[in-house]
Amino acid sequence: MSFRLLSIARKQQKRSASGFSRPVVRTSPRLHFSSLAAPAQPWLVDQAYQHFRNGEFVASKGSPAYTVRNPATQETIGIVPEMTTQEFDDTVALANEAFHHWKLVPIQQRQRVMLKFQQAIRENIDDLAYLITLENGKTLADARGDVFRGLEMVESACFMAPQMLGDSLQGISSDMDCVSYREPLGVVASLNPFNFPAMCPLWSLGLCTTAGNSILIKPSEKTPGAALMLAQLAKESGLPDGVLQVVHGGKRTVENICTHRDIRAISFVGSSQAGEHIYNLGSQYGKRVQANMGAKNHAVILEDSNRAQVVKAVVGAAFGAAGQRCMALSTVIFVGTTKEWIHDIAEEAKKLKVGSGFDSSADVGPLISPESKDRVESIISEAVNEGATLTLDGRGYTVEGYSNGNFVGPTILSNVKTGNVCYTEEFFGPVLVCLEAESLDDAMTIVNQNPYGNGCAIFTGSGAAARKFTAGVDVGQVGVNVPIPVPLPMFSFTGSRGSFLGSLNFYGYSGIQFYTKLKTVTSNWPMESASLGGVAMPTFGSGGK
Numbered sequence: 193m194s195f196r197l198l199s200i201a202r203k204q205q206k207r208s209a210s211g212f213s214r215p216v217v218r219t220s221p222r223l224h225f226s227s228l229a230a231p232a233q234p235w236l237v238d239q240a241y242q243h244f245r246n247g248e249f250v251a252s253k254g255s256p257a258y259t260v261r262n263p264a265t266q267e268t269i270g271i272v273p274e275m276t277t278q279e280f281d282d283t284v285a286l287a288n289e290a291f292h293h294w295k296l297v298p299i300q301q302r303q304r305v306m307l308k309f310q311q312a313i314r315e316n317i318d319d320l321a322y323l324i325t326l327e328n329g330k331t332l333a334d335a336r337g338d339v340f341r342g343l344e345m346v347e348s349a350c351f352m353a354p355q356m357l358g359d360s361l362q363g364i365s366s367d368m369d370c371v372s373y374r375e376p377l378g379v380v381a382s383l384n385p386f387n388f389p390a391m392c393p394l395w396s397l398g399l400c401t402t403a404g405n406s407i408l409i410k411p412s413e414k415t416p417g418a419a420l421m422l423a424q425l426a427k428e429s430g431l432p433d434g435v436l437q438v439v440h441g442g443k444r445t446v447e448n449i450c451t452h453r454d455i456r457a458i459s460f461v462g463s464s465q466a467g468e469h470i471y472n473l474g475s476q477y478g479k480r481v482q483a484n485m486g487a488k489n490h491a492v493i494l495e496d497s498n499r500a501q502v503v504k505a506v507v508g509a510a511f512g513a514a515g516q517r518c519m520a521l522s523t524v525i526f527v528g529t530t531k532e533w534i535h536d537i538a539e540e541a542k543k544l545k546v547g548s549g550f551d552s553s554a555d556v557g558p559l560i561s562p563e564s565k566d567r568v569e570s571i572i573s574e575a576v577n578e579g580a581t582l583t584l585d586g587r588g589y590t591v592e593g594y595s596n597g598n599f600v601g602p603t604i605l606s607n608v609k610t611g612n613v614c615y616t617e618e619f620f621g622p623v624l625v626c627l628e629a630e631s632l633d634d635a636m637t638i639v640n641q642n643p644y645g646n647g648c649a650i651f652t653g654s655g656a657a658a659r660k661f662t663a664g665v666d667v668g669q670v671g672v673n674v675p676i677p678v679p680l681p682m683f684s685f686t687g688s689r690g691s692f693l694g695s696l697n698f699y700g701y702s703g704i705q706f707y708t709k710l711k712t713v714t715s716n717w718p719m720e721s722a723s724l725g726g727v728a729m730p731t732f733g734s735g736g737k
Contacts, residue, residue: 233323235420241272243279243440244423246286247433252279257442258413263329263558264548266596272413274441280448283408283437287379288454290434291406295376299353302402308429309398310346313339316425323417324389325549329558329598332549334513339418341678342394345699348681349398355704356403367718374708376404377480378456381449383470384419385462386412386560387516387620393419395685395699396459397426397436403707406435410449413442414560450474457706459698460484461518464618464690471693482694482706484687486618487646490523491675492635492661493530497651501673502533505651506624507540509675511602514556515622518691519647521675523615523625525635531628534606538584541602541624547591556622558598565598568621572603575614575625581607586622610638618644632657640666645689649675668692 235242235249240256242249257274261267275283294302313320321335330338358373382396393409400407411419416438423438439445446466449455450473457480460470464486474481491509493502509521526533547554559565569587576582586601605614606626614625629635639648649671650661658672668688671677679685684700686692696706 233417233420234424235417236270239268239270241270241416241420241440243275243283244420244436244438245279245283246290246437247427249420249424252276252440254279254441260327260414260416261561262326263560264550264591264594264597266562269327269417272416272440274444275439277444277448280439280441280445281452283439284379284452284454286434287406287408287437290432291376291378291404294401294406294432294435295404297404299356299402299404302404303350303352305426305430306346306349306398306402309426309431310343310350312425312429313343313346313422316421317343320390320418320421323421324415325557327415327417328386328389328549329560330513330516330549331554331557332552334557335549338388339390342388342391344681345391345394346398348699349402352399352402352704355701356708358710364714368714368716370712370714372710372712374403374704375711377707377709378405379408379454380405380457380459380707381408381410381455383410383446383449383458383460383462384412385518386414387513387518388461389415389418390422392461393422395461395703397422399699399703400459400707401431401435403704405707406437408437408439408449408455410439410441410445413440416440446470447473450479451477453477455479457481458483459706461698467693480694480696480706482696482698483692484518484646484685484698485691485693486644487518487520487687487691488523488615488618488642488644489519489521489647489649489676490525490635490639490642490667491521491649491651492525492629492632492639493527493533494632494650494652494654494657495528495530496653496657497530497673498653499533499536502530502651503536503540505673505675506537507544507602510624511541511544511556511622514559514600516560516620517676518687519669519676519678520620521649522619522623523627525627525629525638527629527632527635531606531626534583534604534626537624538604541584541604544602546586546589546599546601548594548597556602558594559600559621560598562598564620565600568600568619568623571614571617571619572605572623575605575608575612578612578614579607579609580605580612580614583626610641632661636661636664640664643690646687646691647671647677649673649677668697 252273252275254273256271258272260269324335360371384392460483467483467485544555546556549557584604586603589599589601603623645667647669648667668686684702685698
């Protein structure tokens, strides 16, 4: 099945020099993206999102529960039903049945499916990006980056066999050998956030299924389209029916995932409140759980850093994707005289264009919902009441032609103290919080006293300062002159402290360990034609005193 969007949509797009599609900006009549995209999506029937079960899109008997809207226009794209408990149980049963067949398929063949899958993603990257921008609001450039980072994870699964190797030792005793190897777990659930509709599901899908598991993906009820398209592409790439299922819903579906006896592990990305609940409930029911949660990522700016580089890096990392990234650079600590650079950052931020993600010239898209916009603006106002200086105010931002959009412009709060609400709360919006410190040691103390440990960065020209920072800061992911230090797939995403719950991190070798379990086999095969005997445990003889 081709996923090229309707010809009318393509006719209203033009090719940029970089090779990806951009829409022509039209003022009259205004383009209704929801009506354009819906007929091109086989998972949307009568504006109701279907779930993906056993290789087919299936309508749910559950009640309509969540409305998916275009964040730039508030137009309804579709309704997500809360699937019934019976539908959920039936889906898990199919996944469990598929697992028992899939785990017997040699890993070389499972890798070949991933080779086809990554090619399918490449061929459909424009359509995936379009769906992401439609439902999430991020710019098309950001949406393509979302898909690409997920694609890299699938590519890493194409040569996973060496990382699945076990260990062996011959002759651990007379006629006895020992071997250990990795086995898949069974049915695994992947719970995903709205802000990366393609990347986060792909963090799980490639490694999980190539390891031999079956997987239930629950996309965010705000942005389900990309996950459903990926499911269809995986089927077309040769992934057997039942190995991948896509389920929909909110709290009830999450509770079912946490408590179902046939789900062996849960991979979660989202808010701290939800992550803590899922980790505690899932663990209570004996499941392996990894939970990536909230963040407050800092950048420490030293006086010997490159001023122009810092300004560009901070603006991009703080306001890109409208700040809706768990690795967004939301906090800067200026050391010494670098506090004067705040005004340069503000001037650079003013150059950013806020608008619809389909506007090829836009740098910052809308927030996901009106509630998110209201929350961000409320925290900004409260911060000002607490004494913070509003260096750049993005509240009340309007975009011509999109009067109903959830827009907040780039905002900078300076003279912030660690007790201010704008520092203690995670914004998840285009807001940069600025603190000051007298020395690197003081800055490191601020970072280490913050409860989160997702990511941080230092900007400096000194190797000694960088080494001191990386060794002494208690944060899982550190960038040196790199504002958003997200590891590539050969490493692992190593958020820590209040940003992560679990013992095994996402992707990389740690991810493979999460999706597999060790089995050890000790064998006794006497080489002489004697009885097999009955060696069970070592015993002390007369000489063992």
